[in-house]
Amino acid sequence: MPTYPLYDNEGDTLHAANGRPLRDVTIDAALDGSLSIEDLQVHRSALLAQAEIARAAGYVPLAQNFARAAELTAVPRGEIIEMYNVLRPGRARRAELDALADRLEQEYAAPICAALVREAAEVYSARGLLRHPDAL
Amino acid sequence: MAGLKRFRVLEERDINRETFVESWPEAGLMVADSPYDPAPSIRIVDGRVVELDGRSEADFDTLDVFIARHGIDLAVAAEAMALDSLTIAHMLADINIPRAVVLRLATGCTPAKLVDIMRHMNVLEMMNGLAKMRVRRIPANQAHVTNRRENPALLAADAAEAALRGFAELETTVGVARAAPFNALAILVGAQTGRGGVMTQCAVEESLGLRIAMKGLTTYAETLSVYGTEQAFVDGDDSPWSKAFLASAYASRGVKVRFTSGTGSEALMGSAEQRSMLYLEARCLCVTRGAGSQGVQNGSISCIALPESLPGGVRAVLAENLMASMLGLEVASGNDALASHSAIRNSAKLMLQFIPGTDFIFSGYSAVPRKDNMFGGGNFDADDLDDYAVLQRDMQIDGGTRSITEADAEAIRRRGAQAIQAVYAELGFPAIADDEVEAAVQAHSSDDMPVRDIVPDLVAADAFLAGDRSMVDVVAALARRGFADVAEHLLTMGRQRIAADYLQPAAIFGSDFVVQSAINQPNDYTGPGTGYRVEGARWHEMAHIHQAKSPRDFIVDRLGSPIESLAGYGNAKRGGSTEVVVAIGPAFGRIITKTIGGLDHEEVLKAVLTGIAEEGLIGRVVRIWRSSDCAEIGHVGAKLSGSGVSIGIQSRGTSIIHRVDLARLNNLELFSQSPSMTLDTYRAMGRNAARYAAGKMTTPVPVSVDNWARLRLIVKTALLHRRESEEIRDLPPEALRFDWEPEV
Numbered sequence: 001m002p003t004y005p006l007y008d009n010e011g012d013t014l015h016a017a018n019g020r021p022l023r024d025v026t027i028d029a030a031l032d033g034s035l036s037i038e039d040l041q042v043h044r045s046a047l048l049a050q051a052e053i054a055r056a057a058g059y060v061p062l063a064q065n066f067a068r069a070a071e072l073t074a075v076p077r078g079e080i081i082e083m084y085n086v087l088r089p090g091r092a093r094r095a096e097l098d099a100l101a102d103r104l105e106q107e108y109a110a111p112i113c114a115a116l117v118r119e120a121a122e123v124y125s126a127r128g129l130l131r132h133p134d135a136l
Numbered sequence: 137m138a139g140l141k142r143f144r145v146l147e148e149r150d151i152n153r154e155t156f157v158e159s160w161p162e163a164g165l166m167v168a169d170s171p172y173d174p175a176p177s178i179r180i181v182d183g184r185v186v187e188l189d190g191r192s193e194a195d196f197d198t199l200d201v202f203i204a205r206h207g208i209d210l211a212v213a214a215e216a217m218a219l220d221s222l223t224i225a226h227m228l229a230d231i232n233i234p235r236a237v238v239l240r241l242a243t244g245c246t247p248a249k250l251v252d253i254m255r256h257m258n259v260l261e262m263m264n265g266l267a268k269m270r271v272r273r274i275p276a277n278q279a280h281v282t283n284r285r286e287n288p289a290l291l292a293a294d295a296a297e298a299a300l301r302g303f304a305e306l307e308t309t310v311g312v313a314r315a316a317p318f319n320a321l322a323i324l325v326g327a328q329t330g331r332g333g334v335m336t337q338c339a340v341e342e343s344l345g346l347r348i349a350m351k352g353l354t355t356y357a358e359t360l361s362v363y364g365t366e367q368a369f370v371d372g373d374d375s376p377w378s379k380a381f382l383a384s385a386y387a388s389r390g391v392k393v394r395f396t397s398g399t400g401s402e403a404l405m406g407s408a409e410q411r412s413m414l415y416l417e418a419r420c421l422c423v424t425r426g427a428g429s430q431g432v433q434n435g436s437i438s439c440i441a442l443p444e445s446l447p448g449g450v451r452a453v454l455a456e457n458l459m460a461s462m463l464g465l466e467v468a469s470g471n472d473a474l475a476s477h478s479a480i481r482n483s484a485k486l487m488l489q490f491i492p493g494t495d496f497i498f499s500g501y502s503a504v505p506r507k508d509n510m511f512g513g514g515n516f517d518a519d520d521l522d523d524y525a526v527l528q529r530d531m532q533i534d535g536g537t538r539s540i541t542e543a544d545a546e547a548i549r550r551r552g553a554q555a556i557q558a559v560y561a562e563l564g565f566p567a568i569a570d571d572e573v574e575a576a577v578q579a580h581s582s583d584d585m586p587v588r589d590i591v592p593d594l595v596a597a598d599a600f601l602a603g604d605r606s607m608v609d610v611v612a613a614l615a616r617r618g619f620a621d622v623a624e625h626l627l628t629m630g631r632q633r634i635a636a637d638y639l640q641p642a643a644i645f646g647s648d649f650v651v652q653s654a655i656n657q658p659n660d661y662t663g664p665g666t667g668y669r670v671e672g673a674r675w676h677e678m679a680h681i682h683q684a685k686s687p688r689d690f691i692v693d694r695l696g697s698p699i700e701s702l703a704g705y706g707n708a709k710r711g712g713s714t715e716v717v718v719a720i721g722p723a724f725g726r727i728i729t730k731t732i733g734g735l736d737h738e739e740v741l742k743a744v745l746t747g748i749a750e751e752g753l754i755g756r757v758v759r760i761w762r763s764s765d766c767a768e769i770g771h772v773g774a775k776l777s778g779s780g781v782s783i784g785i786q787s788r789g790t791s792i793i794h795r796v797d798l799a800r801l802n803n804l805e806l807f808s809q810s811p812s813m814t815l816d817t818y819r820a821m822g823r824n825a826a827r828y829a830a831g832k833m834t835t836p837v838p839v840s841v842d843n844w845a846r847l848r849l850i851v852k853t854a855l856l857h858r859r860e861s862e863e864i865r866d867l868p869p870e871a872l873r874f875d876w877e878p879e880v
Contacts, residue, residue, distance in 0.1 A: 004637065004640070004655045004656055005635065005637035005650075005651045005655075005656060006635040006636070006637055007631070007632055007635035007637050007649075007651070008650075010635075011635070014634050014635055015634070016634050022631060022634050022635070025627065025630065025631050025634070026627075027611065027615050027620070027623055027624060027627060030608050030609075030611040030612040030615065030623070030627060031612050031615055031616065033612075035608050035611075036604075036606070036608055037350075037351060037352050037606035037607065037608050039608070040352055040390070040607075040608070040630040040631070040633050040634060041389065041390070041633070041634075042388070042389070042390040042633055042634055042635075042636045043634065046634060046635060046636045047387065047388070047636055047639075050636050050637070050639055050640065053640065053655055054640060054641075054655075057654060057655055057658075058236070058239065058240070058464070059430070059464060059640075059641055059654070060209065060243075061206060061207075061425055061426050061427070061428045062428050062429075062430050062640075062641065063428075064206075064428055065380070065383055065384050065387060065427070065428020065429070066387060066428070066639065068380075068381075068384035068387075068388075068428070069384045069385075069386075069387030069388040070388070071384075071388075072384050072385055072387075072388035073388045075388070077347075077350050077389075080346075080385050080388070081343045081346055081347065081385075083381070083385075084342070084343060084346070084378060084381055084382050084385055085343060087375075087377060087378040087381050088373055088374055088375070088378045089369075089370045089373070089374065089375045089378070090370070113381070113384065116377060116380060116381060117377070117381070119205070119377065120375065120377035120378070123198055123201050123202075123375075123377070124375070127197065127198050127366065129198065129370065129375060
């Protein structure tokens with residue numbers, strides 16, 4: 001079990017999603033142009049560690065959220081916003097939601113997120129929250 | 137004016153500018169216990185919820201489905217639902233039952249069960265429960281920082297000051313949506329100038345908010361709104377699933393998430409389905425927890441005036457805070473939107489969150505004047521900051537802020553405004569002129585700011601949002617322009633993203649970026665002597681508000697050198713029948729030389745003696761050494777007086793006309809309002825004493841009554857009395873020669 005807070009206890013092993021070690025995130029790097037916002041992107045392993053910590057403290061749905069978030073670290077910035085918009089009520093037809101779930105599962109190895117989308121698709125179908133057939 | 141005058145006056149009071157209505161459950165205008173609210177129930181078959189609060193699975197709406205699948209811990213549900221609600225209510229109120237015990241049971245409760253528990257609790261019991269169930273050990277506070285003109289220098293200055301004042305989170309928003317990236321930037325830079333580790337957010341449309349967060353310009357997102365009915369949820373352009381996905385999207389970018397809900401929103405949106413506000417809020421909270429949000433902003437929030445128009449509204453708002461904390465959710469407990477015209481009502485309502493302490497007592501406190509608050513907020517605003525600091529000091533309650541001096545505020549405002557000026561210059565944004573910086577330092581509101589053309593700002597903001605530049609470029613800009621400390625704070629916020637510690641429940645950063653959350657600083661309150669206590673350095677800071685002064689030199693200007701014309705010549709004896717004794721206190725005219733109202737003792741004596749002489753009697757001055765008490769001074773004087781009548785005067789000016797046959801604590805006339813007394817009053821006092829001595833009919837001296845004087849001057853009164861008492865000696869009354877003759 002990782003020791004919370006990770007920043008203070010696991011700082012030596014922490015690294016950004018792109019592999020840059022935390023210790024290399026410095027002012028000098030910002031100044032010489034070798035640092036980008038991607039170097040501040042949380043790695044899925046840190047989110048999984050936070051999930052484990054949350055679960056052990058009894059915050060189970062939060063842990064599940066962190067597990068989904070760990071999966072979503074693989075999804076590019078622009079696309080994640082698109083995915084969210086597709087999932088909003090009245091935006092997508094059933095097939096589009098199913099396709100989104102498939103893409104999450106196959107392209108991004110995100111089965112938990114895919115399950116969430118599939119569940120939404122099922123409920124949206126039952127409750128009339130899919131895109132209206134007449135929608136522009 | 138017809139009718140009762142007092143009722144006409146009442147009508148004009150602030151409280152009567154509010155709208156008060158009776159409950160109307162069919163319209164959702166009922167805060168709790170609607171006759172249409174369902175009774176709590178759950179039926180679980182093979183690990184699947186087939187009935188929830190009286191509704192069978194076939195009839196579930198989207199919220200029911202989501203709650204059934206994600207919002208209830210089915211392993212605990214049977215046990216929790218079988219427990220009598222009254223029993224759980226007792227567990228909440230009982231300080232001996234630890235938080236964890238209630239937490240476990242609450243996650244097995246249905247929405248109707250949560251409401252049923254609340255039904256048994258009054259506000260005092262709820263406050264007790266909230267003090268225990270708050271997630272984080274130490275309460276904190278959030279501030280709003282906005283202005284009507286979206287001025288970046290003012291935003292940064294206000295953010296810097298708010299951070300220095302102790303707010304753990306700052307929230308901004310926009311008038312014009314396109315201003316969002318720049319407003320987020322301004323408060324980020326300002327906040328990290330004021331105190332490293334203050335978390336910031338910009339409340340805008342969800343996908344725009346996500347884009348801004350991904351640029352590293354915000355560290356948390358709060359306005360993920362959820363609603364208690366399906367229709368209201370859809371009208372809010374989300375479903376529980378899209379909100380759950382959004383929460384994960386934010387977390388995947390290292391951004392803390394807090395959902396928002398609150399009583400009244402569904403009724404306001406016309407789709408309350410006849411349910412009570414509290415029941416619908418319980419549904420929101422089960423969705424919020426189920427979606428994996430670490431916390432919630434609740435307490436009616438922007439709808440607060442609606443529950444407050446109804447009976448029990450303020451109690452219901454406390455109940456929603458408590459239900460959220462029972463579910464282990466961090467609570468940012470409202471108190472933000474304008475709730476009442478009445479300062480009494482606003483302050484009273486605040487106490488329900490302030491006294492127990494919530495994770496964020498406000499969500500947020502308007503760090504800017506009300507007119508600049510773009511949230512419809514400002515229930516408590518920048519002009520109330522001293523009041524708030526005094527409330528903390530009065531009750532020894534940590535409300536999450538500290539009092540700062542004007543010099544501190546000026547310095548930090550200037551540095552915040554200069555930092556954003558440097559960032560704009562370095563990144564090629566429209567220049568912030570020096571006079572804008574200086575205006576931002578001095579400003580009360582955006583009215584005090586020079587006009588700034590918003591169009592180029594919006595164009596630059598569009599380009600910034602669309603381009604690749606991010607918080608990292610801001611860090612470099614700050615470092616290049618001599619703001620190394622601010623740059624370091626910003627980058628540390630970025631580095632913290634990689635660790636993601638602040639995604640845990642109720643996380644904030646204390647000093648030196650030490651995270652405090654449910655994981656490492658859970659609330660451990662179990663009654664007196666446990667949990668967070670206000671003490672040590674924090675209490676010292678709260679006690680020493682900037683206006684507080686040392687009382688030691690409070691009375692210096694009332695002290696002086698002895699009156700030269702007043703000299704003692706032995707023990708006082710009883711005199712003849714044509715005299716009035718003027719008995720003075722031990723310090724009068726020798727240590728203390730002015731009354732509390734600033735009258736020279738020498739002039740006071742002259743006035744009294746003149747008054748006595750005007751009635752043809754003689755005034756004889758005597759010093760009483762053995763007492764500083766006004767009645768005693770007067771009474772001893774009366775015993776020495778040949779006429780039996782005396783005037784007793786304490787050094788602070790409080791006086792009495794006494795007569796020997798009266799009981800010590802009785803009197804002929806008492807002049808307790810020393811601050812409002814004039815030399816004419818003392819002269820009239822002399823006249824009246826002489827008239828009593830001569831047995832004449834006498835009209836008491838009229839004195840002006842100022843009930844505020846005691847309030848204003850009580851410390852000075854106490855200190856003057858203390859000083860006089862220090863001069864008490866075990867000596868008999870002393871005869872005094874006052875080398876002066878009244879001209880009559």
